[in-house]
Amino acid sequence: MRRERIVDVLVVGAGPAGLATAAGLAASGVGEVEVVDRERQAGGIPRHCLHGGFGRLGMTGPQYAERCVAAAVGTGAVLRTGVSVTAWAAPLTVDTTSPRGLERITARAVVLATGARERPRAARLVPGTRPAGVYTTGELQQAADLHRQRIGTRAVVVGAEPVSFTALDTLRRAGVAVAALVTEHPRHQARPARALDARLRHKVPLLTDATVVELVGRGRLSGVGLRHRDGRTAHVACDTVVFTGDFVPDHELARRAGLLLDPGTRGPAVDGAFRTDGRGVFAVGNVLHAAEPARAVAREGTLAAEAVRRYLSDGDWPSAAVRLRVAAPLAWIAPNRLTPDDPTGAFTLRTTEFLARPTLVITQDGRTLHRTRARRPAVPNRPFRVAGDWTGRVDVRGGAVRIALG
Amino acid sequence: MAVTRRGVPPDVAYDVTVIGAGVVGTAVARELARHVGLRVALVEAADDVGEGTSKANTAILHTGFDAVPGSLESRLVREGQRLLTAYAAESGIPVEPVGALLVAWDGEQLAALPGLLEKAERNGYPAARLLGPAEVRAREPHLGPGALGALDVPGESVICPWTTTLAYATQAVRSGVDLLLNCRVEAVSQAGESHLLSTSRGPLRTRYLVNAAGLHADTVDRLLGHDAFTVTPRRGQLIVYDKLARDLVRHILLPVPTALGKGVLVAPTVYGNVLLGPTAEELDDKTATGTTAEGIAALREKGHRILPELHDEEITAVYAGLRAATDQDDYRISAHKEQRYVTVGGIRSTGLTASLAIAAHVTELLAGTGLDLPEPHDPEPVRMPNIGEAFPRPYQRADLIAADPAYGEIVCHCERVTRGEIRDALAAAVPPGSPDGLRRRTRARGGRCQGFYCGAEVRELYERGAEMGTG
Ligand SMILES: Cc1cc2nc3c(=O)[nH]c(=O)nc-3n(C[C@H](O)[C@H](O)[C@H](O)COP(=O)(O)OP(=O)(O)OC[C@H]3O[C@@H](n4cnc5c(N)ncnc54)[C@H](O)[C@@H]3O)c2cc1C
Ligand SMILES: Cc1cc2nc3c(=O)[nH]c(=O)nc-3n(C[C@H](O)[C@H](O)[C@H](O)COP(=O)(O)OP(=O)(O)OC[C@H]3O[C@@H](n4cnc5c(N)ncnc54)[C@H](O)[C@@H]3O)c2cc1C
Numbered sequence: 098m099r100r101e102r103i104v105d106v107l108v109v110g111a112g113p114a115g116l117a118t119a120a121g122l123a124a125s126g127v128g129e130v131e132v133v134d135r136e137r138q139a140g141g142i143p144r145h146c147l148h149g150g151f152g153r154l155g156m157t158g159p160q161y162a163e164r165c166v167a168a169a170v171g172t173g174a175v176l177r178t179g180v181s182v183t184a185w186a187a188p189l190t191v192d193t194t195s196p197r198g199l200e201r202i203t204a205r206a207v208v209l210a211t212g213a214r215e216r217p218r219a220a221r222l223v224p225g226t227r228p229a230g231v232y233t234t235g236e237l238q239q240a241a242d243l244h245r246q247r248i249g250t251r252a253v254v255v256g257a258e259p260v261s262f263t264a265l266d267t268l269r270r271a272g273v274a275v276a277a278l279v280t281e282h283p284r285h286q287a288r289p290a291r292a293l294d295a296r297l298r299h300k301v302p303l304l305t306d307a308t309v310v311e312l313v314g315r316g317r318l319s320g321v322g323l324r325h326r327d328g329r330t331a332h333v334a335c336d337t338v339v340f341t342g343d344f345v346p347d348h349e350l351a352r353r354a355g356l357l358l359d360p361g362t363r364g365p366a367v368d369g370a371f372r373t374d375g376r377g378v379f380a381v382g383n384v385l386h387a388a389e390p391a392r393a394v395a396r397e398g399t400l401a402a403e404a405v406r407r408y409l410s411d412g413d414w415p416s417a418a419v420r421l422r423v424a425a426p427l428a429w430i431a432p433n434r435l436t437p438d439d440p441t442g443a444f445t446l447r448t449t450e451f452l453a454r455p456t457l458v459i460t461q462d463g464r465t466l467h468r469t470r471a472r473r474p475a476v477p478n479r480p481f482r483v484a485g486d487w488t489g490r491v492d493v494r495g496g497a498v499r500i501a502l503g
Numbered sequence: 504m505a506v507t508r509r510g511v512p513p514d515v516a517y518d519v520t521v522i523g524a525g526v527v528g529t530a531v532a533r534e535l536a537r538h539v540g541l542r543v544a545l546v547e548a549a550d551d552v553g554e555g556t557s558k559a560n561t562a563i564l565h566t567g568f569d570a571v572p573g574s575l576e577s578r579l580v581r582e583g584q585r586l587l588t589a590y591a592a593e594s595g596i597p598v599e600p601v602g603a604l605l606v607a608w609d610g611e612q613l614a615a616l617p618g619l620l621e622k623a624e625r626n627g628y629p630a631a632r633l634l635g636p637a638e639v640r641a642r643e644p645h646l647g648p649g650a651l652g653a654l655d656v657p658g659e660s661v662i663c664p665w666t667t668t669l670a671y672a673t674q675a676v677r678s679g680v681d682l683l684l685n686c687r688v689e690a691v692s693q694a695g696e697s698h699l700l701s702t703s704r705g706p707l708r709t710r711y712l713v714n715a716a717g718l719h720a721d722t723v724d725r726l727l728g729h730d731a732f733t734v735t736p737r738r739g740q741l742i743v744y745d746k747l748a749r750d751l752v753r754h755i756l757l758p759v760p761t762a763l764g765k766g767v768l769v770a771p772t773v774y775g776n777v778l779l780g781p782t783a784e785e786l787d788d789k790t791a792t793g794t795t796a797e798g799i800a801a802l803r804e805k806g807h808r809i810l811p812e813l814h815d816e817e818i819t820a821v822y823a824g825l826r827a828a829t830d831q832d833d834y835r836i837s838a839h840k841e842q843r844y845v846t847v848g849g850i851r852s853t854g855l856t857a858s859l860a861i862a863a864h865v866t867e868l869l870a871g872t873g874l875d876l877p878e879p880h881d882p883e884p885v886r887m888p889n890i891g892e893a894f895p896r897p898y899q900r901a902d903l904i905a906a907d908p909a910y911g912e913i914v915c916h917c918e919r920v921t922r923g924e925i926r927d928a929l930a931a932a933v934p935p936g937s938p939d940g941l942r943r944r945t946r947a948r949g950g951r952c953q954g955f956y957c958g959a960e961v962r963e964l965y966e967r968g969a970e971m972g973t974g
Contacts, residue, residue: 098901194898
């Protein structure tokens with residue numbers, strides 16, 4: 098049978114976002130705050146990012162994860178690992194499985210902080226054979242750095258965004274030569290110093306405007322087929338391929354709850370207070386927008402804690418909301434619902450093309466609400482932001498708000 | 504219990520040797536094992552059972568309603584369906600009797616339905632009936648626009664092909680069959696009353712021989728001097744959509760067959776996914792199990808027309824299987840009395856369904872060639888681990904977890920596979936020969952993240968399990 102329990106707040110996912118939310122809530126004394134995570138160790142993705150660059154001090158991922166855990170536990174949040182949330186029994190009640198048995202946990206507020214993952218080869222529809230030696234960065238990091246497994250001898254890395262360069266580091270540590278970084282974009286999307294270091298010091302060629310169109314090899318990968326934008330094709334011999342980036346939120350619980358999802362982010366649609374369209378259900382972190390740096394999601398967690406605390410004390414939940422929609426080449430915006438009492442924070446956007454200081458035009462029902470020139474170029478797979486000082490002009494009974502390039 | 508992956512074959516004279524441990528070969532071995540006292544070997548070139556066509560099909564337990572009436576295939580599919588349905592219930596092989604709708608999208612297809620209804624009746628399947636457009640839509644609310652009608656075939660089911668092959672193999676091995684993996688038969692010669700098989704692991708002697716080598720049944724047949732048929736691989740590429748798409752479809756949605764072939768279906772899987780495929784491509788390379796950009800694109804286009812909302816769903820896997828087609832629209836099963844040899848060739852696109860009936864048929868043919876069959880016994884039933892979603896999985900069972908907490912420890916999150924299940928698979932009578940084999944037994948790393956979360960951990964468990972000397 099299922100053990101039934103009640104808590105004040107249940108946070109699902111003990112990554113930086115969930116832990117920061119829990120820490121903020123427990124510190125404000127809202128009652129019993131419980132965080133569950135299906136992994137044996139709390140900390141989320143940073144657990145297996147052995148490289149530095151996390152938090153303000155540039156710690157390694159595991160150090161950062163430890164800090165997040167300590168902060169949550171230190172404020173009195175209850176942290177339980179090895180506990181998977183597997184289903185919903187009611188709008189604020191979930192079913193869990195752990196080695197200690199089955200539980201049914203009801204909360205006054207549920208916070209989904211289930212994170213994001215990279216799309217694997219199959220989801221990217223890369224045809225060919227199904228050999229061994231095919232990774233995502235997440236799997237590569239765990240295999241090489243946590244489990245010390247043998248990876249291979251020569252790799253192709255698909256993608257040239259920040260996470261792709263961390264894959265290079267992992268491969269280097271594992272003693273794997275890198276044949277090339279391949280990106281369909283005309284340029285890499287990392288910090289220039291990072292890319293320069295890979296190219297000059299580590300001699301990793303960057304192939305731009307190119308796509309991996311086939312995996313070759315029986316048993317073990319023997320190479321990949323490439324196609325360049327101009328139609329040329331090539332074969333690169335390798336026994337390992339790492340598919341990096343192309344993040345997708347882990348939205349299973351959000352979807353199973355029947356929450357409204359945003360077609361751009363594919364995560365639950367939320368307003369500036371991290372409220373979904375399900376009363377009492379909040380969502381925070383990369384499940385909203387895959388994938389932001391850990392610091393950014395931890396900051397969100399702190400803000401979400403404040404929003405949850407407010408809800409627990411006043412019980413208010415918005416009844417009306419306006420959707421935010423983007424036009425190509427913009428891919429998504431988050432948050433993506435506007436509610437009347439929304440805090441006017443900043444919005445994060447993604448583009449699918451390089452744009453030199455784009456002008457954003459924000460309209461509703463044909464009325465221009467805001468026009469702003471970005472201060473920096475917009476780069477695919479990297480966040481750019483727009484302030485929320487225009488949200489007061491939105492008619493909450495009006496149609497969708499559109500964000501396009503002017 | 505003997506499953507070996509290396510070393511020379513035992514120096515004994517087997518009564519019967521079955522070449523090929525696909526769903527057909529394992530079924531034959533299991534059937535032979537019922538005759539206690541026979542020494543049976545099952546030899547397989549790959550490092551696991553079911554590594555050939557049997558691992559990559561559409562997983563439908565057919566009624567045979569659309570077979571060629573009067574053919575051997577028609578009879579064996581019909582009998583096989585009945586046998587496997589009962590066997591699955593006994594063994595815990597996941598089966599879901601979802602039923603099929605053959606949906607007509609144009610006038611020509613609609614006009615073909617009454618003929619198919621009549622064909623079904625001639626195949627001894629009386630339960631089919633015609634549905635009008637409104638009824639079709641009521642039954643399948645997410646169907647794309649334009650469905651004009653359908654033939655309802657309530658007896659069609661979806662099944663787990665991996666557990667099926669594994670159940671046969673497990674039962675065979677437990678009943679004393681020697682399963683020799685990594686053991687390719689390369690030549691066959693005659694030594695008195697015996698066949699002498701040259702295998703990649705050394706010589707093996709056997710009095711009777713069954714050729715269930717799937718795509719290579721013609722090659723093995725030629726080793727015995729027969730040139731009766733040639734197997735032409737017909738590739739089928741398939742797409743598996745995410746479990747979150749499962750609510751979009753209730754039945755197996757079959758196309759109305761046309762002159763151009765059987766066409767593309769959309770079906771639920773017993774694992775809770777949605778399957779789209781297969782293509783039909785005539786090839787000459789029996790190893791061409793890769794997928795192609797054109798194949799995938801064509802499938803998606805068709806699938807999105809049948810079920811438009813599939814378009815927004817994530818894809819979990821893409822794979823291809825090769826049907827063993829010959830130049831005849833029927834199985835090519837024949838006995839060669841003087842050679843104490845039975846060929847089981849051309850088991851095209853229905854072999855999973857027909858497997859148990861093929862096994863019974865082949866055993867009869869063996870008896871006809873002179874094999875002395877001891878009285879059959881019902882073997883000790885097997886109870887296979889459940890990897891289907893329609894039945895409680897270990898992570899949902901408080902009783903199991905209370906008795907053994909390893910069933911509460913989820914390792915593969917997308918498919919909710921527990922450490923206990925992985926441990927059991929590694930210690931089973933027929934342990935996996937690779938992480939992929941472990942996936943087919945447990946679903947570990949077969950889900951939407953394809954290993955992003957659990958890949959390294961599953962590999963670790965596999966390697967540790969394999970080290971413990973199971974194979
Ligand atoms: C490969 C990779 C490299 C990265 N490198 C960097 C970097 O160098 N610097 C940087 O700043 N950021 C980096 N990031 C991004 C950073 O890791 C994320 O921003 C951060 O981890 C997101 O935090 P989160 O809490 O939203 O989600 P996650 O860290 O993903 O945590 C989600 C947690 O939810 C749990 N969970 C999910 N579903 C359930 C369920 N049903 N039941 C119980 N628990 C569940 C998961 O087990 C997981 O622990 C990287 C990300 C990846 C994928
Ligand atoms: C795309 C597709 C869809 C299908 N859909 C369905 C369906 O929905 N329902 C259904 O009932 N059927 C279906 N089938 C058909 C079904 O999968 C096959 O009929 C069945 O798997 C054939 O099994 P088999 O044992 O004959 O062949 P295989 O599984 O190929 O087994 C033959 C074995 O012999 C081994 N072998 C070959 N040569 C040698 C040698 N010299 N020495 C040792 N071993 C050797 C091979 O390694 C292989 O493992 C489908 C097939 C395909 C391709």
